[in-house]
Amino acid sequence: MSRPYLLSAPALALFGALLVAPLAMTFVLSLNSFDFYEGISSTFSLANYAEVLGDAYFYEIFGRTFAIALVTTAFCALLGTPLAYFLMRMNPFPRSIMVLIVLGPLLISVVVRTLGWAILLGNRGVINTFLLDWGLIERPIRMMYTSGGIVVALTHVFVPFMVLAVWAALQRQDSATEAAAESLGAGPLTVFRRIVLPQAMPGILSGPLICFSLAASAFATPALLGGRRVKVVATTVHDEFLNTLNWPLGAAISMLLLVSILTVMITWNRYVETRVGRAYA
Amino acid sequence: MRHNGVLANLYCILFAVFMLAPIVVVIGVSFTPTGFLEFPPSGLSLRWFRAILDNPDFIDAAILSLQLAAASATISTVLAVPAALAIGQGKFPGREALLALLMSPLMVPTVVLGIAFLRFLTLIGLSGSFTGLMLCHAVVVMPFVLRLVLASIVGLDRSVDRAAISLGATDWAVFRRITLPSILPGIVGGWVLAFITSFDEVTVTIFIVNPSTTTLPVRLFSYIAQTTDPLVASVSTMAILFTVVLMLVVDRLYGLDRLLIGEGKR
Numbered sequence: 001m002s003r004p005y006l007l008s009a010p011a012l013a014l015f016g017a018l019l020v021a022p023l024a025m026t027f028v029l030s031l032n033s034f035d036f037y038e039g040i041s042s043t044f045s046l047a048n049y050a051e052v053l054g055d056a057y058f059y060e061i062f063g064r065t066f067a068i069a070l071v072t073t074a075f076c077a078l079l080g081t082p083l084a085y086f087l088m089r090m091n092p093f094p095r096s097i098m099v100l101i102v103l104g105p106l107l108i109s110v111v112v113r114t115l116g117w118a119i120l121l122g123n124r125g126v127i128n129t130f131l132l133d134w135g136l137i138e139r140p141i142r143m144m145y146t147s148g149g150i151v152v153a154l155t156h157v158f159v160p161f162m163v164l165a166v167w168a169a170l171q172r173q174d175s176a177t178e179a180a181a182e183s184l185g186a187g188p189l190t191v192f193r194r195i196v197l198p199q200a201m202p203g204i205l206s207g208p209l210i211c212f213s214l215a216a217s218a219f220a221t222p223a224l225l226g227g228r229r230v231k232v233v234a235t236t237v238h239d240e241f242l243n244t245l246n247w248p249l250g251a252a253i254s255m256l257l258l259v260s261i262l263t264v265m266i267t268w269n270r271y272v273e274t275r276v277g278r279a280y281a
Numbered sequence: 282m283r284h285n286g287v288l289a290n291l292y293c294i295l296f297a298v299f300m301l302a303p304i305v306v307v308i309g310v311s312f313t314p315t316g317f318l319e320f321p322p323s324g325l326s327l328r329w330f331r332a333i334l335d336n337p338d339f340i341d342a343a344i345l346s347l348q349l350a351a352a353s354a355t356i357s358t359v360l361a362v363p364a365a366l367a368i369g370q371g372k373f374p375g376r377e378a379l380l381a382l383l384m385s386p387l388m389v390p391t392v393v394l395g396i397a398f399l400r401f402l403t404l405i406g407l408s409g410s411f412t413g414l415m416l417c418h419a420v421v422v423m424p425f426v427l428r429l430v431l432a433s434i435v436g437l438d439r440s441v442d443r444a445a446i447s448l449g450a451t452d453w454a455v456f457r458r459i460t461l462p463s464i465l466p467g468i469v470g471g472w473v474l475a476f477i478t479s480f481d482e483v484t485v486t487i488f489i490v491n492p493s494t495t496t497l498p499v500r501l502f503s504y505i506a507q508t509t510d511p512l513v514a515s516v517s518t519m520a521i522l523f524t525v526v527l528m529l530v531v532d533r534l535y536g537l538d539r540l541l542i543g544e545g546k547r
Contacts, residue, residue, distance in 0.1 A: 004367035008379055011364040011423070014356075015382055018420050022397035023389070029400055083296050086289045099538050100528070101297045105304065106541065107524050109481040111501045112517040116303025118509070119310055119318050126306055126320050156303060164541055217390030219484040220498075224505055234392040234484070241396055241488065251400075254393045261390060 030251035040247055048252035058236075058253070062260075065232040068147055068154065069216035075155040076211040080162030081204055085196065087163070088170050106160045114221045117153040118144065121225070145229045153221050158214050162207040169203030170196070205272045213261050233257045304521060311514035318509055329515035339516050342500040346480050349411070349496060353418030354426070354475035360419070361426040362468060366460070368427075369434035384424045394421065395488035402489055409491030417489055418479045425478055426471035429540070433467025434460075470535045477527065 031044045052058045083102065087095060105113060120126045121143035128140040143149040173196070181191045197204075219234040226232065231239075233253060240250030285293070306320045313319045314326035333339055361383075367373070368380050386394065398417045399408065407413035437460070445455050461468075483498040490499050497520065505513050531540055 004371045004373040004376070007363035007367035011360040011383060012379070014360055014416065014420060015423075018398070018401065018416055019382075019386065019394075022401035023393075025400050025404070026393070026397040079296065079299075082289075082292060086285050086293055089285050089289075090293075091284075096532075098293060098297065100532065101300050103537055103541050104525070104528055105300055107477050107481070107528055108304065108521055109483065109498045109501070109517075109524075111483055111498045111505065112307060112520055113303050115501075115505055115509075115513060115517055116305075116307045118505070119306045119320055119514075120303060122318075153303075156299065159300075160541075167538075213388070213390070217392055219392050219487075220502060224502070234390070237392050237396065238487070241399065247396075247400070250396060254390070254396055257390055258393050262388070265388065 026251050027255060029248055030255045032248040034246045034248045048249050049256070051249065052252055052256060061231055061233055061236050062256070064147065064230070065216055065234075065257075066260075068150055068222070068232065069212050069218075071151050072154040072158060072215040073208045073212040075151065076159045076162040077204070077208045079155070080159045080207065081166050081200070084163045084166035084170060084203070085200070087167055102163055103160050105156070110157055110220045111224070113157060114153055114224045117149070117156065117221075117225060121149045121152070144225060145227050147226070147230055150222050150225050150230060150232075153225055154215050154218055157218070157221060158211045161210045161214070165207030165210065166200055166203035169200050169206075173199040202272075205275065209265060209268050209272075213265060216261055216264075217257060307514050307517050308521065310511055311518040313511050313514075316510060318511060318514065329511040330519075332512050333515055333519065336512065338495075339497070339500060339512075342495050342497040343520075345411075345494060346497040349414055349418060350476045350480040352415045353422060353479045354472050356415065356419040357423045357426050357475050358430075358468060358472045361423055361430055361471065362464075365427055365430040365434055366456075369431050370437075370439070380427075383427050386421050387424045391421075391482075391484035395485040398485060399488040408489065409494055411494055414486065414489060414494060414496075417485060418482065421482060421485055422475035422478045425474045426468075429471035429474065430464060430467045433464040437463060466535060470531070470540050473527070473531055473535075474540055477524065 029040070030048055031046065032040050033043050033045065033047060034040055087098060087102075090098060118125070122128070123140045123142065123144065125143070127143070128137075131137045132140065143152075177195050177199075178191055181195050186194065217234055218232070219238065222230065222232045223235045223238070226235070234257070237250045237254045237257070240246050240253065244250075309320050309322055310318050311329055312325050312327070313322035314324045314328055315322075364379070364383060368376055394417075398413075402408040402410075402413040402417070441459055442455050445459055450458070481498055482496075483502055486496050487499050487502065490496060495503075497516075501513060501516060501520075528537060531537060
C-alpha cells in the first residue's frame with residue numbers, strides 16, 4: 001500500500017528541499033525590506049509590490065515583456081503549424097533531415113543561437129551588409145537592441161516547440177480518415193478544413209501556451225540582444241539580484257512574473273478545455 | 282501517403298534556412314583570420330580554435346559543464362525512475378499532485394527558479410558550490426527524464442510481472458530482470474536529454490555560480506555581454522559540434538523526434 005510513496009519519496013525529498021522551500025522563501029523575501037546601508041531586514045510588508053505596481057517604469061517593462069512574448073507566440077504559431085503539417089506529408093528520408101534541422105537547434109545552447117542572431121542582426125551584420133551591398137538600403141537598419149530583433153531570435157528559439165505540439169497532435173490522427181473523406185468526394189480544401197484541422201487543434205491550441213510562457217520568462221536572448229536599452233522582466237530581476245543587490249524588490253518582481261504567467265496558463269487551459277471539449281462533444 | 286506541392290517545399294526550405302542561419306554564421310565566423318566577427322570570413326584560419334587552448338577559462342568551464350551535466354542527469358534519473366514506476370503503475374491518492382510537482386520546473390519561469398535557488402543556497406551555505414549546482418540542475422532536468430521514463434512505463438505489459446511473481450520472483454528481481462530491460466531505452470533517452478539540458482542551461486545557472494564554478498554557457502554569456510571577438514564563435518562551434526555528434530548518436534539509437542516529443546511509440 002505504501003509502495004508508491006516509498007518509491008517517490010527520494011524525488012519528493014529533493015523537490016521539497018530544493019524547489020518548494022526555496023520558492024516559499026522567495027515569497028517571504030519579497031515581503032522583506034531593503035536598505036542600501038543595512039541590507040535586507042526581515043520586516044513584513046507589501047511595500048515592494050506597491051513599489052512595482054505603482055511605478056510607470058515597471059509597467060513599461062512588464063508591458064514590453066508581454067508584448068514581445070505575444071508577438072513571438074503569434075510568429076511561432078503562424079510559422080510552426082504549417083511546417084508540422086508539411087512534415088507529416090513528407091517522405092521518410094527528407095522528413096528525417098527536416099526533423100534534424102527543426103528540432104536539432106533545441107539541443108544547442110540558447111547563448112550560441114543568440115550569438116548567431118547578433119552576428120546576423122548587427123549594424124555591420126550579415127543582413128545589413130547584404131542589403132547595403134545590393135543597394136537595397138542606404139543606411140544600416142537598426143535591429144540589434146530593438147524589441148523586433150529580440151522577437152526574431154525568440155521565434156527561432158521557441159518555434160520548434162510549436163512544431164512539436166502540432167506534430168504530436170497530427171501523429172495521433174488516423175491517416176485513413178483523410179483517404180475516407182476523399183473517397184466520399186471531399187476536395188483537398190474540405191479535407192484540410194474538416195479532417196486535418198480539427199485533429200490538429202489540440203496541438204494548435206497547446207503549442208502557443210508553451211511558446212508564450214517560455215518567451216515571457218526568457219532571459220539570455222533579451223539580455224544579449226536588448227542590452228540595457230530593451231529591458232524585460234527577466235533581465236530586470238537579474239539586475240536587481242546581481243547588480244543593485246535589492247533582493248526583496250527582485251523577488252517581488254519575479255513573484256509578479258510567476259503569478260501573471262500562471263494566470264495566463266490557467267485561463268488559457270480553461271478556454272482550451274471548453275473549446276476542445278465542445279469540438280469533440 | 283500524400284505529398285507536398287512546390288509551394289510547401291519552398292516553405293520548408295525557407296524554414297530550414299531560418300533555423301540554420303544563426304548556427305551557420307557562428308560556425309562560419311569561427312574560421313575567420315581577422316580579429317572581429319566577420320561573415321562570410323575573408324579567409325580560412327584555425328587561429329581562433331588555437332586561441333581556445335590559450336584560454337583555460339573556457340576549457341575549465343567546459344569540463345565543469347560536462348561533469349555537472351553527467352552528475353545532475355544521473356541523480357535526476359536515479360530519483361525519477363522509482364517515482365515514474367509509482368506514477369505509471371499505480372493509482373494512489375496524491376498521484377496527480379506528485380506528477381504535477383515533479384513536472385513543475387517546466388512551468389516556473391527559469392529566472393524565478395534561479396533566484397529561489399540562489400536565496401536557498403546562500404542560506405545553507407552552498408552558494409556557488411558544485412554540490413549546490415548539481416542538486417539544482419537535478420531539479421531542473423527532472424521533468425525531461427520523468428516524461429520519457431513514464432512514456433516507456435505506460436506501454437508495459439504487466440502480465441509478465443504477475444507471471445514472474447507467481448513463479449516466486451521478488452519485487453527487486455521483477456524490476457531488475459523484467460521492468461528495467463524493457464524501460465531501458467526510455468531511461469537512456471531521458472538521461473541524454475537531461476544531460477543536454479543541464480549542459481546548455483544558462484538562466485538558472487547564472488544566479489548560482491561563482492567565479493570558480495562557472496559553466497560553459499554562463500562563461501560564454503558573460504564573454505559575449507562584454508566583448509565579441511571570434512573566440513566566442515570558435516568555442517560555440519566546438520559546443521555545436523559536440524551537440525551534433527550527440528544528436529546523431531541519439532537519433533540512430535532512439536529517434537530525435539521520439540526523444541523530444543517524449544512518446545513511447547511512433
